[in-house]
Amino acid sequence: xxxxxxxxxxxxxxxxxxxxxxxxxxxxxxxxxxxxxxxxxxxxxxxxxxxxxxxxxxxxxxxxxxxxxxxxxxxxxxxxxxxxxxxxxxxxxxxxxxxxxxxxxxxxxxxxxxxxxxxxxxxxxxxxxxxxxxxxxxxxxxxxxxxxxxxxxxxxxxxxxxxxxxxxxxxxxxxxxxxxxxxxxxxxxxxxxxxxxxxxxxxxxxxxxxxxxxxxxxxxxxxxxxxxxxxxxxxxxxxxxxxxxxxxxxxxxxxxxxxxxxxxxxxxxxxxxxxxxxxxxxxxxxxxxxxxxxxxxxxxxxxxxxxxxxxxxxxxxxxxxxxxxxxxxxxxxxxxxxxxxxxxxxxxxxxxxxxxxxxxxxxxxxxxxxxxxxx
Ligand SMILES: [Fe+2]
Numbered sequence: 001x002x003x004x005x006x007x008x009x010x011x012x013x014x015x016x017x018x019x020x021x022x023x024x025x026x027x028x029x030x031x032x033x034x035x036x037x038x039x040x041x042x043x044x045x046x047x048x049x050x051x052x053x054x055x056x057x058x059x060x061x062x063x064x065x066x067x068x069x070x071x072x073x074x075x076x077x078x079x080x081x082x083x084x085x086x087x088x089x090x091x092x093x094x095x096x097x098x099x100x101x102x103x104x105x106x107x108x109x110x111x112x113x114x115x116x117x118x119x120x121x122x123x124x125x126x127x128x129x130x131x132x133x134x135x136x137x138x139x140x141x142x143x144x145x146x147x148x149x150x151x152x153x154x155x156x157x158x159x160x161x162x163x164x165x166x167x168x169x170x171x172x173x174x175x176x177x178x179x180x181x182x183x184x185x186x187x188x189x190x191x192x193x194x195x196x197x198x199x200x201x202x203x204x205x206x207x208x209x210x211x212x213x214x215x216x217x218x219x220x221x222x223x224x225x226x227x228x229x230x231x232x233x234x235x236x237x238x239x240x241x242x243x244x245x246x247x248x249x250x251x252x253x254x255x256x257x258x259x260x261x262x263x264x265x266x267x268x269x270x271x272x273x274x275x276x277x278x279x280x281x282x283x284x285x286x287x288x289x290x291x292x293x294x295x296x297x298x299x300x301x302x303x304x305x306x307x308x309x310x311x312x313x314x315x316x317x318x319x320x321x322x323x324x325x326x327x328x329x330x331x332x333x334x335x336x337x338x339x340x341x342x343x344x345x346x347x348x349x350x351x352x353x354x355x356x357x358x359x360x361x362x363x364x365x366x367x368x369x370x371x372x373x374x375x
Contacts, residue, residue: 004037020041020370021279029322030287035265036252037169039293048330049286049322050372061243061322062358063368067312072096076103076157077207081357083316087263088350089159090295091357096152099145099287102221104207105138108161109254109265111259112136112361113346115299115312119146122196122222125232126187126223133238133344135258137165139231143204143221156297156306158348162255165264177260179241189226197223206360238299238344241270248277253347271301286324292349293318301343305329307371315368318353327374354369 001327015028017053022028022044030041031050064082072094073079089107118131123144129137130146130153138144146153170177172375188194197220204215236258244255256267274282283305294317303309305325317323 005075014042014044019281019285020277022281024123026140028281029324030285030286031286031290035289035292036095036254042210048324048327052249052322052372054312055369060369061318061320061321061323062316062356062360063309063312063365064316064363065312065365066092066314066363067310069359070365072152074139075101075205077212079157079204080359082360083315083348083354083356085350085352085354086106087161087163087352088348088354089157089161090260090348091157091159092154092325093157094154095146095148096151098147099204100257102143102145104143104204104206105159106141106206107210107305108159108163108172109157109165109261110140111140111158111160111165113156113158113299115156115297118146118194119148119153120144121187121233122193123187123233124222124224125227126189126224127193127196128185128187128233128235129239130235134235135238136233137259138233140164144233144235147224149289155256156346158266159217160261160264165261167298168257168265173244177242178244178256179236183240184236186232186234189224190323193222193274194214195236196220207275216365237269238268241268242270243272245272245275246280247275248274248280250275250281250283255285265349267349269341269343269345269347271340271342271344274338283329285327286322288319288322289317289349290319292325292351293354294352295348295354297348298345299344301341303343303345316354323372326372 013023015023026044027048028041028046032038069080069092076093079091082092114130114132114134116132120127121130121144122244124142150347196224199219202217202220206213244251253267256269257265259266297314298309298311300311307326307328
């Protein structure tokens with residue numbers, strides 16, 4: 001995107017370096033285009049930009065507690081939609097029994113993010129054991145099923161509707177930063193895979209344009225003897241992500257990009273030391289991410305920039321308003337209690353407006369908009 005102001009201009013009292021050396025008593029807010037890559041300005045405010053006392057109208061920050069969704073669902077296509085648009089569909093799925101059928105997504109690649117539990121994934125390409133913290137990217141039209149262990153498995157399903165997941169450009173830091181592509185696991189044609197092959201009747205539920213068709217085979221179609229090629233499901237665990245950090249500069253969320261697809265990105269927040277330079281800010285800066293809707297799923301740990309948020313919750317910050325740390329986090333920044341964050345969270349940033357699914361009505365925290373008020 002070409003900047004229409006060809007060089008940074010300044011007015012009044014400012015810092016020259018973003019996210020550092022803020023003018024005394026100021027609150028910095030970034031106003032930016034194209035995620036964190038386009039033209040941007042930094043405002044230095046006398047008050048926190050999230051200091052509203054009243055809010056009316058349909059645009060507002062939202063929070064949903066996915067822990068309140070009840071009941072196990074045997075097929076991912078029945079899992080409730082949480083947020084969606086033409087490019088991405090986010091569902092939350094609780095599976096407690098092993099699936100008795102196969103599924104195939106004809107609408108796009110599917111990214112599973114395992115929030116709780118572990119189990120066995122069987123697919124066209126073989127067998128893969130999965131556990132909490134795994135991202136499992138399943139290419140469009142792959143047949144698969146899951147067998148959870150113990151009390152079941154809870155996961156996010158993130159469909160890249162009509163597109164494909166790719167790894168992001170790593171730019172200056174090179175291909176092996178954050179995680180080495182060699183860390184990606186693929187399913188194996190192993191003993192467990194061969195053992196599940198049978199001559200019984202199997203159904204495949206195919207989703208295409210959100211409609212389900214059921215195809216029945218007189219045998220298990222997961223019957224590969226082998227495969228070769230450069231297209232397969234891949235798995236990486238959040239524990240294998242080695243986040244970029246700078247001791248002097250708070251990096252924007254885009255530094256944590258894990259996967260990209262058409263008109264949305266997925267970033268992973270993994271534990272990392274706080275910035276140590278005295279003049280560097282240590283928590284997310286206030287910002288309007290003016291071209292993106294932002295979604296954050298809280299997977300595990302202590303979510304340092306948010307009060308009253310626990311694992312299994314999701315926040316949705318549509319573009320058009322400023323957000324940033326909660327008051328307690330802002331205060332704690334000055335008295336650092338911990339040397340590092342210990343949070344794992346999945347961020348989904350979408351270029352187009354998201355809609356909420358009907359099931360979110362019963363699980364929304366309607367007071368979330370007030371959560372930036374000082375208690
Ligand atoms: Fe944000």
